[in-house]
Amino acid sequence: MITHILLVQFTPQGVRTIRDSPKRAAALAKAAKGLGVTVEATYWTSGGYDGVLLLRAPDDETASALALTLARAGNVQTQTLRAFDRERMKSILARVR
Numbered sequence: 001m002i003t004h005i006l007l008v009q010f011t012p013q014g015v016r017t018i019r020d021s022p023k024r025a026a027a028l029a030k031a032a033k034g035l036g037v038t039v040e041a042t043y044w045t046s047g048g049y050d051g052v053l054l055l056r057a058p059d060d061e062t063a064s065a066l067a068l069t070l071a072r073a074g075n076v077q078t079q080t081l082r083a084f085d086r087e088r089m090k091s092i093l094a095r096v097r
Helices: 012-017 018-036 062-071 086-094
Strands: 002-010 038-044 050-056 075-083
Touching: 002 038, 002 062, 012 018, 012 086, 018 038, 050 062, 062 075, 075 086
Parallel strands: none
Antiparallel strands: 002 050, 002 075, 038 050
16 A cells, blocks of 8 residues: 555635534545545644645555545645655665666
């Protein structure tokens, strides 16, 4: 499985309906499961981003499909980061010439 970190910023629509945010997060986790993605963690944050999601997906395309599904609802904008654990990073570094 591949790890992705999704950074979330509320849109004006998302701010207007902020009280529904926990329900939307639960609905996203359910939709993710249908795609074969696990939402390992959901955090509401302060600062430059309003939320962070930690995802495990079978591939980059599936993670992107979930991010687009989330953004399509119009409540948030997302930025997706591909994350590497220690072992994958060691494997990547072994290829550096």
